[in-house]
Ligand SMILES: Nc1ncnc2c1ncn2[C@@H]1O[C@H](COP(=O)(O)OP(=O)(O)OP(=O)(O)O)[C@@H](O)[C@H]1O
Ligand SMILES: [Mg+2]
């Protein structure tokens with residue numbers, strides 16, 4: 001690795017090296033380019049569980065604690081009194097979770113150290129959201145308080161176009177659920193899909209992120225975990241800061257609880273316990289360096305030290321414009337007191353220019369989007385009108401024929417077979433899919449059950465590898481994006497095993513890691529899938545169960561027609 005001969009940099013590098021935490025021992029020693037499409041699940045093991053001792057409540061469970069009761073409860077720090085969760089769709093008499101009753105689970109979007117995030121459709125308003133569900137149950141009151149703090153932090157952030165929007169949160173059966181605005185992808189996935197970004201795109205994202213960061217810093221909030229996996233891209237490629245789980249509230253004096261984020265993006269002064277807004281500037285600088293240079297940031301070793309001594313590797317930064325290089329140098333200044341501030345960066349002439357054209361571009365995109373919507377509406381309206389005018393009699397007869405049929409549930413389009421509203425389905429799928437050769441038939445059976453009436457003369461073939469299937473299937477990885485720690489050999493081998501499973505033709509579609517695992521259907525088929533579950537349990541063997549049910553279903557169908 002060539003180190004610049006510049007005497008200034010040399011003198012900086014010859015200073016006593018910054019102590020590296022023990023977890024970086026195995027980290028790489030130099031800089032390298034990003035490998036395209038590399039799966040995240042091998043590099044990002046989840047964080048170890050909280051360090052607190054085993055809670056007494058484990059041994060003497062306190063039945064009177066309101067949060068350990070089965071009823072869902074709203075979580076909000078704006079109104080301290082406990083409120084039971086209200087929804088016109090929620091029926092307390094049912095065993096199903098509030099989440100299952102009020103949302104249609106579409107697929108898993110990702111996983112971090114705290115929770116799993118699902119793409120869902122709200123049954124109440126029909127909109128799509130992301131719901132983050134804590135991975136583990138509360139282990140006691142302290143653990144619960146710690147988890148609930150993320151809600152408090154979200155509420156403190158408030159509304160801003162460059163921060164992921166919080167909707168509401170609730171707890172049920174010792175799990176926390178946080179409903180947030182749905183984003184299209186995160187910056188890490190975006191860069192993996194698109195490869196090196198054009199500098200113009202980098203400036204645009206940079207501008208958005210600085211605005212989001214200004215919103216936080218103006219409120220004395222420090223994000224503490226800025227990295228591509230915690231940056232989200234929403235409609236029309238707007239960048240937003242998200243995952244406020246490690247956020248510090250400087251005016252609340254909660255610095256004793258501060259945790260460092262990902263070591264690759266971590267500011268050097270954090271090792272000395274200096275928690276300031278400057279740490280966010282450093283992490284954002286690292287993020288921009290990574291996406292602008294397509295660089296694989298080191299987790300430790302010599303490369304990690306060099307970046308924290310103000311040395312930017314020439315072989316990566318050579319193509320950057322002098323403006324971007326200057327800004328990055330100011331953001332990655334080793335001394336946090338001399339580092340650039342968010343206001344200083346936004347006030348720089350180059351950033352003001354970027355802000356102006358970014359504003360114009362977003363307005364133009366929004367305008368074009370509206371025009372396209374109007375055109376689409378007009379087109380479909382004229383198509384209907386044309387059909388009607390061509391043959392009004394057939395149209396009326398056809399229409400009345402269709403409406404006179406006995407009412408049957410609206411068939412879900414094939415792509416929607418992935419929609420599930422049952423969290424418990426995860427375990428069922430795992431069992432089912434351990435049996436080779438059963439997956440395709442099982443999905444066919446489940447999707448067949450979506451059409452209890454006649455099939456409208458169409459063949460609904462569920463193609464597991466269909467590129468037209470829900471968009472989430474195209475995600476390169478849905479693995480954990482949590483802060484990397486040492487990868488144990490067992491973890492690495494487990495990861496390899498998973499990848500082998502995923503590449504096997506029988507397992508490809510239904511792996512637990514699959515972004516949009518195409519499991520059971522929506523609410524209309526929930527009872528059917530329950531029947532299936534019962535049948536699986538009763539017969540133990542899936543292969544014996546399946547043909548019998550398929551046949552009986554066709555017989556029933558034929559009988560009904562007779
Ligand atoms: N609003 C969202 N829209 C789309 N995808 C999301 C959203 N929120 C989270 N995700 C996906 O889920 C992943 C994990 O989410 P998040 O980072 O919030 O979890 P976490 O458990 O707090 O992670 P960490 O270990 O970084 O603290 C993200 O990297 C992203 O891929
Ligand atoms: Mg995260």
Ligand SMILES: [Mg+2]
Pocket residue numbers: 112114243244245246
């Ligand atoms: Mg988090």
